[in-house]
Amino acid sequence: MLVDINQIKVVDRIRKDKGSFRELAESMRYSGLINPITVTPDYTLIAGERRLLAAKALGWKQIEVRIMDVGEYEDRLQLEIAENELRKDFSLSERLEYAKRLEQVERLKAKERMEDPVQNFAEGELVPFSRIAL
Secondary structure, three states: OEEEHHHOEOOOOOOOOOOOOHHHHHHHHHHOOOOOEEEOOOOEEEEOHHHHHHHHHOOOOEEEEEEOOOOOHHHHHHHHHHHHHOOOOOOHHHHHHHHHHHHHHHHHHHHHHHHOHHHHOOOOOOOOHHHOOO
């Protein structure tokens, strides 16, 4: 469900250090919001504050939300803790695997650019004299 981003209320969060969310914002600009933020029926944030901050930094006016009817303060607290603590980062071998796959993608993109070098120039950009067919 899409909600006006200014309707989201952020109150009494545990996490004070938000860290840099520039990379998250760039990912969201490129791929969109993969996982909606989670809010109560009155739009109080339960999970996804960094995603919300990144969306605001991108100038988004609306954001996708998942509404959870959570009655007790303790339940909201447990959800916030779970969202931030109960996840698993990539292992070193998994990081090496995704780096390898990204390298393959970049290699294919470079090959495509080499096959059609003129496509590398934006419209209106000057083409080097050596590329002009006489």
